[in-house]
Amino acid sequence: MTARHLLLVGGGHSHVEVVRRFGHRPLPGTTVTLLSRDRFTPYSGMLPGYIAGHYRYRDVHIDLQALAATAGIDFVRASVSGLDRDAGTVVTASGAAYPYDAVSLDIGSTPDPGETGADRHAVAAKPIDGFDARWRALLERVCADPTPRRIAVVGGGAGGVELVLAMQHRLTGELRARDADPSVLRFALYTRGTTLLPTHNPRVQRRFRRLFARRAIDLQCGQAVTGVDAHGLTTADGRHHRADEVIWVTRARGADWLANTGLALDAQGFVRVSDTLQSVTDARVFAAGDIASMDNQPRAKAGVIAVRQGPPLARNLRRFLRHQPLRPHHPQRHWLALVTTGDRHAVASRGAFSTGGRLIWHAKDWIDRRFMRRYRPARDATPGV
Ligand SMILES: Cc1cc2nc3c(=O)[nH]c(=O)nc-3n(C[C@H](O)[C@H](O)[C@H](O)COP(=O)(O)OP(=O)(O)OC[C@H]3O[C@@H](n4cnc5c(N)ncnc54)[C@H](O)[C@@H]3O)c2cc1C
Structure with missing residues (x-):
């Protein structure tokens, strides 16, 4: 049996979970490759705390190369600039082409x-x-x-x-x-x-x-x-x-190169996907995070949405490669947002509910650090500053 290729493009919030899951439970006969422009990818929830001086660079960044190595998947540091859907290849800015049986995009948005x-x-x-x-x-x-x-x-x-x-x-x-x-x-x-x-x-x-x-x-x-x-x-x-x-x-939009892929995009250039997180144009192309625009369930562009799409994306990629029926994903309509105020205080907001203070910040800090620990491999080389 020839090996199938799963390409993960971009090391965003959904793909780090896909990498982790494929590491825990590899799919026999499938090689998984993560292509990402950056080796160190930031966790959006902790970025303001990094700017405010509460966290160091290494506290808020995931070392994708180390994460991939731990999961036993390949990591290529490359900027993807195209998708040749007829040839079934992803093309990088340096001209390299990577064949795929399924490809997933989690490349965030562009200002x-x-x-x-x-x-x-x-x-x-x-x-x-x-x-x-x-x-x-x-x-x-x-x-x-x-x-x-x-x-x-x-x-x-x-x-x-x-x-x-x-x-x-x-x-x-x-x-x-x-x-x-x-x-x-x-x-x-x-x-x-x-x-x-x-x-x-x-x-x-x-x-x-x-x-x-x-x-x-x-x-x-x-x-x-x-x-x-x-x-x-x-x-x-x-x-x-x-x-x-x-x-x-x-004001954010999708990456310019997506316009040449022939994939259906929304008015802002984001990839239109169905409930299974597949492009509405091409079932072999998946998308999650900011770059995905769910046709039936539009949601705000937020790190929390991208994080929650990780598990259903991993499941559907696995099912697709096994020729099993995919399952729809229903993102939450309301979620608890914890908005920080710079000074180790935060405001909790969900629906009509709101409360704020130092305790909320500490709860957020605990949740965020726990999230980061899941993606911190033993041989992590993230700069400490
Ligand atoms: C200052 C600031 C604060 C924010 N705070 C919050 C918050 O508190 N909570 C919240 O929910 N949201 C927050 N957001 C929004 C949040 O950052 C985004 O919704 C989230 O980062 C989207 O995640 P993603 O997985 O789609 O992509 P990203 O996290 O942007 O990751 C994209 C990945 O793809 C890679 N990549 C990009 N282009 C290419 C390419 N061409 N080829 C290969 N790799 C590529 C990048 O290197 C990166 O690894 C904030 C945004 C900003 C700007």
Whole structure:
């Protein structure tokens, strides 16, 4: 019997669980290969805590190469740039082609700056390694030269809210530790929506509005950003707002190369999938996480959704390769979101429920660390900083 090939493209939140499961229970006659652009992949739930200074790099990153080695599957560090569905191969940016019997995509989303100029003048929060380098540089600049600066975050979802609060906590803390005046730093958040955290209940929104007021973060709701330049940003009403740094945490789309695959994509370029997490165009192509757009059950782009898709994705890939019928996945409609506030406090939000405080942060910390332990192999080489 010739070996079947399962290719996992991208080391996102769903695929780390697929790798773990195929390691625990290998599928005879199948070689599994994980292709990912980065060796160290971040866990989104802990990213704001990393920015705030509560975690080190190694606390929030999974070493994909070590995880794959432990699971007995191949790891290739490569950026995938195409899918030749007729030939049944995945093509990388360096021109290598990898044959597959089934392929699964978990490559996350790409920032969509549109025509705003944000691609040249703003720092995108994703991919996170690019952001990490710019963030470290900003941290050094601010510490070396604590002069007045205005830092603007664009995006009123959980990512933008957590990021501005985490950055403020860290940067002002660093200045205080150096006996410098933290009030030289000004922070602002711009969102096109009429409120921040639009997918959360009004009590959560009020909590964060009050918190922003207490922390003197300039909250600009109903302000769609139409331009970003070297001196700041412009909003839809034509006003220019000075900013020394602009961080882009809004509007995401699917990777450009997907447009050439012939797969059905939604309006934002994400892969349209059925309830079995298979492309609606091609049953051999699976997708999960941000890059997947479920036709029948649309959900927000969130790490928690990607994490929960891991087990059903692993099960269906296994069943597909065994020619067994696949099972539908029904993602939760509501889940408990724990939104951090930068300072080891968090707000719990689910449906109409909301509560907040230090205990919630500690509960989240415990849950997140437990999650990371599942993917930390013995020979993990994640840098410790
Ligand atoms: C600042 C910030 C904070 C956030 N906080 C939260 C939070 O607290 N809770 C929450 O639920 N969500 C949060 N999110 C959203 C969350 O980050 C995403 O929903 C989540 O990361 C999506 O996971 P994923 O598995 O789809 O992809 P990702 O985690 O983005 O992983 C994609 C993987 O694919 C690889 N890859 C990408 N392109 C290629 C390619 N062409 N070839 C090969 N490999 C490739 C990457 O290297 C990476 O390993 C936050 C987002 C941001 C920006």
